[in-house]
Amino acid sequence: MTAMEEPPPPTTPASPTAPVVAATLHDVAREAGVSIATASRALNGSARNVRAENVARVRAAAAKLDYEPHLSAQAIAKGSTRTVALVVRDVADPYFSSIASGVTQAATEAGLIVTMAVADGSPERELEIVRTLRGQRPRIIIVTGSRIEGTATRDTLIEELSQYRTAGGRVVLISQRDLPFGTVTIDDRGGSAALARALLARGYRRFAVFHAAPSLRTSRDRHEGFLSGLYGSGTPAPLAFETGFTRDGGYEAARRLVERGAGDVEAVFAVNDVMAVGALAAFREAGVLPGRDIGVAGFDDIGPAVDVVPALTSVAVPLREAGLNAMRLALSDDTTAHVPLPAQVTLRASTPQKPAP
Amino acid sequence: MTAMEEPPPPTTPASPTAPVVAATLHDVAREAGVSIATASRALNGSARNVRAENVARVRAAAAKLDYEPHLSAQAIAKGSTRTVALVVRDVADPYFSSIASGVTQAATEAGLIVTMAVADGSPERELEIVRTLRGQRPRIIIVTGSRIEGTATRDTLIEELSQYRTAGGRVVLISQRDLPFGTVTIDDRGGSAALARALLARGYRRFAVFHAAPSLRTSRDRHEGFLSGLYGSGTPAPLAFETGFTRDGGYEAARRLVERGAGDVEAVFAVNDVMAVGALAAFREAGVLPGRDIGVAGFDDIGPAVDVVPALTSVAVPLREAGLNAMRLALSDDTTAHVPLPAQVTLRASTPQKPAP
DNA sequence: TTGTAAGCGTTATCAA
DNA sequence: TTGATAACGCTTACAA
Numbered sequence A, B: 001m002t003a004m005e006e007p008p009p010p011t012t013p014a015s016p017t018a019p020v021v022a023a024t025l026h027d028v029a030r031e032a033g034v035s036i037a038t039a040s041r042a043l044n045g046s047a048r049n050v051r052a053e054n055v056a057r058v059r060a061a062a063a064k065l066d067y068e069p070h071l072s073a074q075a076i077a078k079g080s081t082r083t084v085a086l087v088v089r090d091v092a093d094p095y096f097s098s099i100a101s102g103v104t105q106a107a108t109e110a111g112l113i114v115t116m117a118v119a120d121g122s123p124e125r126e127l128e129i130v131r132t133l134r135g136q137r138p139r140i141i142i143v144t145g146s147r148i149e150g151t152a153t154r155d156t157l158i159e160e161l162s163q164y165r166t167a168g169g170r171v172v173l174i175s176q177r178d179l180p181f182g183t184v185t186i187d188d189r190g191g192s193a194a195l196a197r198a199l200l201a202r203g204y205r206r207f208a209v210f211h212a213a214p215s216l217r218t219s220r221d222r223h224e225g226f227l228s229g230l231y232g233s234g235t236p237a238p239l240a241f242e243t244g245f246t247r248d249g250g251y252e253a254a255r256r257l258v259e260r261g262a263g264d265v266e267a268v269f270a271v272n273d274v275m276a277v278g279a280l281a282a283f284r285e286a287g288v289l290p291g292r293d294i295g296v297a298g299f300d301d302i303g304p305a306v307d308v309v310p311a312l313t314s315v316a317v318p319l320r321e322a323g324l325n326a327m328r329l330a331l332s333d334d335t336t337a338h339v340p341l342p343a344q345v346t347l348r349a350s351t352p353q354k355p356a357p
Numbered sequence C: 001t002t003g004t005a006a007g008c009g010t011t012a013t014c015a016a
Numbered sequence D: 001t002t003g004a005t006a007a008c009g010c011t012t013a014c015a016a
Helices: A025-032 A036-044 A052-065 A071-078 A094-109 A123-135 A152-166 A188-201 A217-230 A247-260 A273-285 A319-331 B025-032 B036-043 B052-065 B071-078 B094-109 B123-135 B152-166 B188-201 B217-230 B247-260 B273-285 B319-331
Strands: A083-088 A113-118 A140-144 A170-174 A182-186 A207-211 A239-242 A267-270 A295-297 A314-316 A338-341 A344-346 B083-088 B113-118 B140-144 B170-174 B182-186 B207-211 B239-242 B267-270 B295-297 B314-316 B338-341 B344-346
Touching: A025 A036, A025 A052, A036 A052, A071 B071, A083 A094, A083 A123, A094 A113, A094 A140, A094 A319, A094 B094, A094 B113, A113 A123, A113 B094, A123 A140, A123 A152, A140 A152, A140 A319, A152 A170, A170 A319, A182 A188, A182 A319, A188 A217, A188 A267, A188 A295, A188 A314, A188 A344, A207 A217, A207 A247, A207 A273, A239 A247, A247 A267, A247 A273, A267 A273, A273 A295, A319 A338, B025 B036, B025 B052, B036 B052, B083 B094, B083 B123, B094 B113, B094 B140, B094 B319, B113 B123, B123 B140, B123 B152, B140 B152, B140 B319, B152 B170, B170 B319, B182 B188, B182 B319, B188 B217, B188 B267, B188 B295, B188 B314, B188 B344, B207 B217, B207 B247, B207 B273, B239 B247, B247 B267, B247 B273, B267 B273, B273 B295, B319 B338
Parallel strands: A083 A113, A083 A140, A140 A170, A170 A182, A182 A338, A207 A239, A207 A267, A267 A295, B083 B113, B083 B140, B140 B170, B170 B182, B182 B338, B207 B239, B207 B267, B267 B295
Antiparallel strands: A113 B113, A314 A344, B314 B344
């Protein structure tokens, strides 16, 4: 299996482990009748220093042989790759896929290839992934969604990323904070605070909050932000219900609230939209009509928020922007900047203006 | 910048184009006091033929230097990579991200890395992507979502993929058909036909169909499938409204139907859920109450289908399964099999049983 | 069981 | 402007 004399057309449906064999620069050079160095220059290097005729020859040969440069070979020869590695918790989750979309777009514009790995919510897996990723020698590593605090692997992860950066790699974190890397965050606290004020302005005074475990930073920030927005309004302290960060969590919390008696609660803030949507369903089933008997607000402004009945008041977060900014940050010279993205309150029918008492 | 004498800690925040420098096998070997070949064997090769003591030595050295094998170097030395390249139209679209999720999971289980590229709906871009991808020499290329027919680039794409396969690569297409590659499809026709029959069984007789341009294969298949399910029932031919494949498209078609007078239509089939959801909104706004005045059904069974009011009748498609099966197919020895995945009718409140006349 | 050395497909340096 | 040739980081005969 050394060199080959012809354009390389194997015949049988090769086994799944067989190597993918393709035309090499060597083949192109031979076909064009020039040296391999010239071929390299004409194709991927400084075509300036190659006679026009040879450039044409080489290009033609490449086209004829359907040549594509072997990226791995280029990577090791050049000592650097053109890839950015993206770690997400779950591709199927719109939260992450929106971010991924932004990252991919910005990367493509910069001529970079993105490889994606899914951490699946496990910090161990996440660590393992970052390790493997380093084997790719990507220019950039973007980690998003690891927002669970207090795990031991956390420190190891930071260690690993620091080393990668010391080695010349770029690290950007999305929706983390207080870590010594470039960071893009969404203003969960500010958004929640603004929501609280908007709700006050609409006449609501007595609240309940559906939140997740406080180790989930996002949930905690939104919860605390909401409280801070209420600060100074003289309203009673909101009831707090801890539950899952999911639709079912919201559903379950709403049931609990109803069982307890929801009469004294004017509005519920669920720390994300899917929870809010679950709550909507539970309230409706219990005969408590959302938007009339009780206000409901969420966070994220997912697409369906507008199609649920009543349309859901929420806080829009610029997820794609977060991805775009992460790439921008990675390509900038500031390795440790913090880019906060504003969240935007969007009032809808689920929290109508309350009539003056 | 040749060799280095110490564990490699550069200092300054390197420029975004600087190479990522990391410990090499050479460093590990030196640290462990063995030859580079032994180090290679101990770490990534047949550790069996290495004295246990040396294995330990090498492992320790690797850990100390935080060594990760350079994947590109391995790729070119071994002549094959462990990556699968996935082409999607849009990561942010739940349709594709669900598929991506399945692909990623199966790939991870098989020890493969997935790199993702986004074609953005442009056939030219798609072709370009497949070209670049070939440079990665992936073991597998999975293309999903290019379902627009009749473009000239289409043939070129097939050509390109054929060549890749001839070179030993695996190709799997998702939701395409009649192409000489491994293929995973979702049974759009069958699902729509089953939906039609289910609706007949619930007493509906007069239908309208909201569909997209017939060049969009998915739309056409669902439309035709629906008609075939009606076949022989003696019902009048459904009205057909061509519109966008989006929420706004569904909204707009519903408005048109209402303006025309919807009195003689008992149920609407929108060829996907977001269209159906848009239609729901338009009907409600026009005072035509979905689920009472008119039945509405969609396709895809997206998550929010159950939270919309009334809950939407739909056809569930196993998107994650499609991704998983695509990987399975790619790893199997059958390079050209066709795996059809069944779609499942899910009846909900948007199409209640009609009272007997 | 180990080490030497010849690749793998590129790029980059250096003469010519 | 070109062509030899030495890297790049790794794997893998082949010998020892």
